[in-house]
Amino acid sequence: MDVQYHYIKTKKEGHIFHLILSRPAKRNAFTPATISEIAHAVEQINQDDQVTVVLLSAEGPVFCAGMDLKTFRDESLDVRNEDIPHLNISLGEVLAKLHKPSVAVVEGDVIAGGFLYVLGCTYVLVKPDVRFKLPELDLGIFPFQVMASLLKVVPEKKVLQLCLNTDYFSAEEALSLGIVDGYLQDDVLQSLLSRFTNVNPTVLKAGFESIRALKDMPSDQHYSYLKQVLDKLK
Numbered sequence: 144m145d146v147q148y149h150y151i152k153t154k155k156e157g158h159i160f161h162l163i164l165s166r167p168a169k170r171n172a173f174t175p176a177t178i179s180e181i182a183h184a185v186e187q188i189n190q191d192d193q194v195t196v197v198l199l200s201a202e203g204p205v206f207c208a209g210m211d212l213k214t215f216r217d218e219s220l221d222v223r224n225e226d227i228p229h230l231n232i233s234l235g236e237v238l239a240k241l242h243k244p245s246v247a248v249v250e251g252d253v254i255a256g257g258f259l260y261v262l263g264c265t266y267v268l269v270k271p272d273v274r275f276k277l278p279e280l281d282l283g284i285f286p287f288q289v290m291a292s293l294l295k296v297v298p299e300k301k302v303l304q305l306c307l308n309t310d311y312f313s314a315e316e317a318l319s320l321g322i323v324d325g326y327l328q329d330d331v332l333q334s335l336l337s338r339f340t341n342v343n344p345t346v347l348k349a350g351f352e353s354i355r356a357l358k359d360m361p362s363d364q365h366y367s368y369l370k371q372v373l374d375k376l377k
Contacts (some may be wrong), residue, residue, distance in 0.1 A: 146226045150177040152202075153184055158340055160194040164260075167203025172211040173234060173256065174221045182237045183227040189242055195347060196339040197245040199264055206273070209255025212282075235288050238263030242351035244339055248327060249273050252311075255286065261322065262292035266335060268327040274311040275322070281309045296321045349376060 150173070152163040162184055164171040173181075188194050201207060214221040223229055234256065238245075247264040252274045261267045279286040286306050293302045297320050305312075305320075317323040325331060353372050357365055 146180075146183065146224070148180045148184070149222055149224055150174065151180050151184065153187075155191075155194065158193060158195045159336055160188050160191070160197045162188075162197055162199050164199075164201035164207060167201075167205075169211060170205035170208035170254075171201050171203060171257070172208045174211045174214040175218055175231075176214075176221045176223045176229070178232060178234050178237060179227060179230045180224055181234065182230050182232060182240075183224075185237055185241050189240070189348070192344045195243060195342045195344055196336055197241065197243055197264075198248060198336065199245055199260060200248045201251060204251050206249050206251040206253050207257030207260055208252075209257050233288055234259045235263060235292050239355070242348040243344070244347070246332070246335055248332065249323075250327065252276065255279060256289060258286070258289040258322075259292055262289070262295065266325075267323045268325050268332060268335075269314045269317070269323050270327050271314055273314045273317075275314070275317050276309070276311045277306055278309045280307060293322075346376060 148165075150164075150166050152161075152165045154161045154163075162181070164173075166172065166177070188197055211221075238259065241263070244266070245264040247261045247267045249261060249267060249269040250273070253261055254276045255278060258275070258277070277286045277289060279289075290302055290306055293305060297305070301320065314323060314326070318325070349372055353369060356368065360368060
């Protein structure tokens with residue numbers, strides 16, 4: 144089903160699915176309706192065997208300023224998309240359901256809940272002048288959902304320090320922490336995207352689902368579980 148989204152744009156080019164944050168006037172701050180739109184797009188991506196990689200980008204000078212707090216406090220201020228289901232789910236959960244490689248192309252600052260986008264992607268490429276910021280503590284709240292995503296890539300002590308520091312930090316520091324994987328260069332991006340041109344989507348799904356399943360499984364069961372997955376692919 145073709146859907147006209149309010150807050151994102153999508154397009155498919157061969158094996159690449161483009162997911163574009165498209166609320167530049169509000170610095171791409173996301174609303175409950177935005178999350179439902181992204182969830183719908185992720186479902187379409189997962190079901191499309193022609194798509195083997197997702198390219199996430201954003202319009203405007205700010206990649207994402209996080210949650211639009213007014214709409215989360217009063218959803219009557221949001222504009223629901225009546226063409227898709229409205230879900231009560233976190234953005235982090237939505238991105239965790241994507242079982243294909245994803246590349247975030249970050250050309251503007253990442254603030255607050257905007258971290259969920261980059262931390263939810265397999266690869267993150269940024270312009271060198273991009274800045275990162277978790278201002279929640281100054282607003283009387285705490286970056287709870289971002290904290291959960293940070294723990295996937297950053298040691299616990301450093302996660303707490305990041306949550307307590309409300310100043311901007313640089314792309315260089317984000318790179319050193321593992322939040323970012325490299326700087327945005329055309330040849331690097333194209334090489335990364337072309338890597339997935341002929342990958343089997345069934346194998347991708349099995350790989351993504353397996354690595355997530357291992358986290359909740361005793362280590363002595365890992366190899367037997369993975370052998371079962373492998374046997375099903377034969």
